[in-house]
Amino acid sequence: MGASVPAPAPAAARRGRLRVADRVYRRIAGQAAREALAEAWAGRSAQGAPPRVSVARPGSTVTVRVAVDLPFPADLAGLARGVRDRVAERVVGLTGTRVSQVVVVVETLVPRAAR
Incomplete structure (x- = not known):
């Protein structure tokens, strides 16, 4: 009796696709x-509202729009860049989907509360 040989894996096109809702x-982007x-x-x-997120999927990529409230005074450009980078990194890391663009929209600047 010979050892059984496992069947070869089907080609990628025959295995199917994963569709992320x-x-x-x-x-993922909001978190x-x-x-x-x-x-x-x-x-x-004083805290801002939670981020509001919308997505579009043109083809095999995803475009994410994140509307955020930011504390003021602060490095607004740095905070927006941090949001953009973190969102792109997490979406790619968790879903494997390429992110074509992350648009960060600053909706409101929230000043420090009076003491």
Whole structure:
């Protein structure tokens, strides 16, 4: 009796595809934006609204739009860049989908609360 030989894996085109729902992209991006801004909001009594996220999937990539409130005064460009980078990194890392663009829209600047 000979040893059984496993069948070869089917070609990639025959294995199927994974389709990630838009709500999954939105949840991942929202959590990543909150994580990116957590340190900036730490210790403030006035907090901004949670990030609002929308996604579009042109072809095999995803475009993410994140609307955020930012603390003021702060390095607004640095915070927006941090959100953009974190969102792109997390979406690619968790879904394997290429991110074509992350648009960060600053909706509101939230000043420090009066003491």
